[in-house]
Every structure is written in C-alpha cells, then in structure tokens.
Amino acid sequence: EVQFVQSGAEMKKPGESLKISCKGSGYKFANFWIGWVRQRPGKGLEWMGVIYAGDSETRYGPSFQGEVTISVDKDISTAYLQIKNLKASDTAIYYCGRSNWGFDYWGQGTPVSVSS
C-alpha cells in the first residue's frame, strides 16, 4: 500500500526556520516525483513545487522560488520542505504527495503555525 507519513505539527516564531519531512513507502520511491502543496486557513490549494526522487531535479512555483527549498534523500525514501525566515503568512497546512498523473497519494498534512 502506497503511503506518505509527514512530520508533526509545528509552532514557530517569525524569523525562525522549519523543515518538514515526508516519508514514502509501498512503492519504488526513486521512480516518482514528490510534490508539496500549501493550504492556508480557509483557502485553496497552492502548488509549491516538485522533486524527482531519483536525481533530485526540482521545479518550483513562481511564488515559492527562492522562498522554500525542496530536497530528497532517496536512501531513506524521504522528501523535505524547508522554509527559512518564517512569516505569519506561512501559517498553513503543508501536504506532500506523489506527483503522478496528478497527486495520486497524499500525506496527512503538517499544520504550521507562525506567531509571535
């Protein structure tokens, strides 16, 4: 069974950094793209970017280029989303998923709250 398990909820202060993990299982991790999606409170889905687990080729959405870093460690089947210099507007749920003809499998989401 394909599954993604994300790291737990985070509470941060403005200016701090964050790294969320997303561990995949049940399929050949290195053969697929993994993507990240942001959902702010009460808002829609925003595509942040994707990474190919086999060679770490990465693509970012224009709003996220330079603002976040997506990485992967294929040896432990885990993708990461790093955000530095957090702002209140980064408060959201962050989802990872397998980008395969759309996102066919999703992680459970990681809620992030940024507040002073």
Place this chain on the structure above:
Amino acid sequence: EVELTQSPGTLSLSPGETATLSCRASEKVRGNFLAWYQQKPGQTPRLLIFGASFRATGIVERFSGSGSETDFTLTISRLEPEDFAMYYCQQYGSSPHTFGQGTKVE
C-alpha cells in the same frame, strides 16, 4: 503559467441532483493533463479524475470528467450526502502545476 478558473464558486444542490463543475484554463492544457480533487473539511484532498476523463482507483462511476484544451467539466451524478465538499481542478501539463480556486458543492 496556466491559470485555472473554476465556476461557479458555490453550487447549492440537493441529494439526487446532478452537479456540473467547470474549470477553464487561460491557455491549452498540454496533453489534457487535468485532474480533479475532492476535499472535505479537515481532510486531505483525494484524486478523483486524471487525464481529464479517467477515474482514479476506487472512484465510483457517479464521478465523470470531460473536456479538452481549455474547457473541462466534472459531473457528479445523483449526488450522495458524502459528495458535498470542495472540488479543485489542477493542470499538470506544464510547470507550475497550478490549481483552480475551487468550487464548493453544498
């Protein structure tokens, strides 16, 4: 960047009726690589349709997708109580793989 506009913003229907959701792209979606998702409050999105018209694994036949190039439709026949939710389209034909803003079926 391909912009997706979903309409209507909210669709008010009763169980047993048919929901017709629209997703319009600002330019042709390459390969008709268009997906639809359902999201219920407090839950993770679920893939319903990929490639504009192919049902994802485990999705019942009441959900159907159609359209091509710039105009796509998700049709939900004989609405069941569990179908009342938010629905999003996404194009994955060109990067960035943008989402529409969503349609709420209430």
